[in-house]
Amino acid sequence: xxxxHGVTKTYHGVKALDDVSFTVGExxxxxxxxxxxxxxxxxxxxxxxxxxxxxxxxxxxxRPYAELECPALAVGTLLDAGAQHPxxxxxxxxxxxAMLLGLPRSRVGEVLELVGLSGKEAGRAVGGYSLGxxxxxxxGHALLGRPRALILDEPANGLDPQGIHWMRxxxxxxxxxxxxxxxxxxxxxxVEQVADHLVLIGAGRVLARGTLAELGRGRTLEQTFxxxxxGADRSRA
Amino acid sequence: xxxxxxxxxxxxxxxxxxxxxxKLLDTRTGLVxxxxxxxxxxxxxxxxxxxxxxxDLRVLAGTAALAPGTLLPVLGILTITGEWSHRTALTxxxxxxxxxxxxxAKLLPVLAxxxxxxxxxxxxxxxxxxxxxxxxGVEAGWRLEPGPLLGWIATALLSAASGQALGLLLLNxxxxxxxxxxxPMVWALVRGLGEPGRAVAGWLDLNTATxxxxxxxxxxxxxxxxxxxxxxxxxxxxxxxxxRVLRKDVW
Numbered sequence: 001x002x003x004x005h006g007v008t009k010t011y012h013g014v015k016a017l018d019d020v021s022f023t024v025g026e027x028x029x030x031x032x033x034x035x036x037x038x039x040x041x042x043x044x045x046x047x048x049x050x051x052x053x054x055x056x057x058x059x060x061x062x063r064p065y066a067e068l069e070c071p072a073l074a075v076g077t078l079l080d081a082g083a084q085h086p087x088x089x090x091x092x093x094x095x096x097x098a099m100l101l102g103l104p105r106s107r108v109g110e111v112l113e114l115v116g117l118s119g120k121e122a123g124r125a126v127g128g129y130s131l132g133x134x135x136x137x138x139x140g141h142a143l144l145g146r147p148r149a150l151i152l153d154e155p156a157n158g159l160d161p162q163g164i165h166w167m168r169x170x171x172x173x174x175x176x177x178x179x180x181x182x183x184x185x186x187x188x189x190x191v192e193q194v195a196d197h198l199v200l201i202g203a204g205r206v207l208a209r210g211t212l213a214e215l216g217r218g219r220t221l222e223q224t225f226x227x228x229x230x231g232a233d234r235s236r237a
Numbered sequence: 238x239x240x241x242x243x244x245x246x247x248x249x250x251x252x253x254x255x256x257x258x259x260k261l262l263d264t265r266t267g268l269v270x271x272x273x274x275x276x277x278x279x280x281x282x283x284x285x286x287x288x289x290x291x292x293d294l295r296v297l298a299g300t301a302a303l304a305p306g307t308l309l310p311v312l313g314i315l316t317i318t319g320e321w322s323h324r325t326a327l328t329x330x331x332x333x334x335x336x337x338x339x340x341x342a343k344l345l346p347v348l349a350x351x352x353x354x355x356x357x358x359x360x361x362x363x364x365x366x367x368x369x370x371x372x373x374g375v376e377a378g379w380r381l382e383p384g385p386l387l388g389w390i391a392t393a394l395l396s397a398a399s400g401q402a403l404g405l406l407l408l409n410x411x412x413x414x415x416x417x418x419x420x421p422m423v424w425a426l427v428r429g430l431g432e433p434g435r436a437v438a439g440w441l442d443l444n445t446a447t448x449x450x451x452x453x454x455x456x457x458x459x460x461x462x463x464x465x466x467x468x469x470x471x472x473x474x475x476x477x478x479x480x481r482v483l484r485k486d487v488w
Contacts, residue, residue, distance in 0.1 A: 045488070048331050049330075049334045050327065050330060050486060050487040050488075051486035051488075052484075052486065065331075065334065066335075067334075068245065069245045069246055069247050070245040070246060070247060070248055071331070071332075072331060072332045073245045074245060077331045079327050079331070080324065080327055082324075083323065083327045083328065084323065084325065084328075085264050085319060085323045085325050086323065087264035087265035087266050088264050089263075092263050093328075096259065096263075097328075097332065099252060099255065099256050099259075100248050100252060100253070100256055100332050100333065101248075101332070102248075125265065141328070
C-alpha cells in the first residue's frame with residue numbers, strides 16, 4: 001500500500017536518504033524508528049509529495065502521492081502537528097479540509113468526537129492549544145477523508161499517557177479495518193506498543209526491517225536498536 | 238480492503254477558490270485587517286466629505302478606496318507568506334499537491350477584492366457626495382468619465398498584483414510588506430534627484446507609470462513605460478515566485 005523504491009534524497013551533497021526501500025502492507029502498523037536526524041521526516045515528506053527524491057520513487061496505492069486525483073481522500077497525513085495558523089480555530093481547520101475533500105460538514109463533528117476534542121476546545125484558536133491537543137487535531141485532520149493509508153510523523157509527541165493509550169487503540173482499530181499505517185517515532189517504547197512491523201533507519205539508510213518478533217530475536221528490542229544505530233550516529237540536528 | 242475505493246476526483250477549482258477566500262477571513266489577523274480596512278474606508282470618506290470636500294463623486298470614491306487599496310495588497314501578501322511562516326503549506330499542499338492551482342486560488346480572490354473595493358468605493362461615494370454638497374453648501378460633482386474610471390480600477394488591480402508578486406517572490410511577510418509600503422517613499426526620493434531620477438521613476442516606478450493610466454492618457458511612450466514597470470514589479474517577480482513555490486521542497 002505504501003512503498004519506497006530505492007529513494008535517495010541529497011541536500012547540498014549530503015545524503016539525507018540513501019537508497020531507502022520498504023513497504024507498508026494494508027492492515028499493518030509499521031513503526032518508522034530512528035534517532036533524531038535519521039531521515040524519518042524527509043522520507044515522509046518525499047512520500048507525501050512535498051519533497052522530490054533525488055532518485056527512486058515513493059508510492060501510495062501504487063502511484064506517487066502527488067499524482068493521485070484527490071490524495072487526501074485515500075491517504076491521511078500528519079507531518080507536523082505544530083504547523084498550524086495560530087489564529088485559526090480547530091473546528092475551522094477541519095472545516096477547510098472537509099470543504100476541499102467535498103465531505104459533509106457533519107464529518108467535522110464526527111472527527112472531533114473521534115479524537116476527543118470538545119466543542120469548546122474546537123472553538124478556540126489553535127495558538128492556545130497544547131501540543132497534545134494539536135496532535136489530536138492533526139490526527140483528526142488526517143482521518144477526515146476515511147483514508148486507507150495513514151502517514152503520521154511523531155504523532156505521539158506531546159500526548160499524555162491517556163493520549164498515547166487512546167492513539168494506540170485508534171491505530172490498532174484502523175489497521176484491523178484494513179488501513180496501512182506508517183508512523184514515525186524516535187521513542188522505541190511508544191512504537192513497540194502499537195506497531196507490528198518496524199523499519200529502523202539511521203543516517204538515511206534502512207538498518208533493519210521486519211516484524212517485532214524478527215527484530216527482537218531473543219534480545220530486547222532496545223539492544224537491537226542501540227546496536228544498529230550506534231554505527232550510524234550522524235545526527236543532523 | 239474493507240471499503241471499496243471511492244471514485245476520487247480532482248478538487249474542483251471553484252472549491253479551491255472558496256476555501257482560499259475563506260482563509261483570508263477565518264483567522265484573527267484576517268478579521269482584524271478586514272475590519273480595519275472597512276472602518277478606515279468609511280472614516281476617510283466621511284471625514285473628507287464633511288470637512289474639506291470636494292463634493293465630487295470621483296474624488297470621494299478614490300478616498301473611500303484608499304484604505305482598501307493599501308491594505309488589500311498587504312492581506313494578499315500575508316495570505317501567501319503565512320503558508321510559510323506558519324508552515325501551513327504542509328497541509329495545503331498535501332490536500333492539493335498541484336501547487337499551481339492553489340496559487341491561482343490564492344491570487345484571484347485578492348485581485349477580485351481590489352476591483353470590488355473600487356466599486357464599493359463608488360457606491361459609498363454617492364451618498365457621501367450628496368451629503369458633502371449639502372453640508373458644505375456647494376454643488377455636487379457627479380461626472381464620471383469611463384476612461385479614468387477604468388484606469389483607476391486597473392491601477393488598483395496592478396497595485397494588488399504587485400503586492401502578491403513580492404509576497405510570492407520573498408515568501409516572507411514582513412519583508413514583502415515593508416518593501417511594498419516603502420516603495421512610494423523610495424521613488425519619491427528618486428524623483429527628487431532631478432531629471433535623471435524622474436526619468437528612471439517614469440520607467441520603473443509602478444505608481445508613476447500608472448499615473449497616465451489613471452488619467453486615461455496613455456500614449457505609445459506611456460504604454461511602454463507602464464509595460465516596463467509592470468514587468469519589473471509584477472510579471473518577473475511573480476513568475477520567479479511561482480517557479481520557486483512549484484519546485485521548492487515544503488518543510
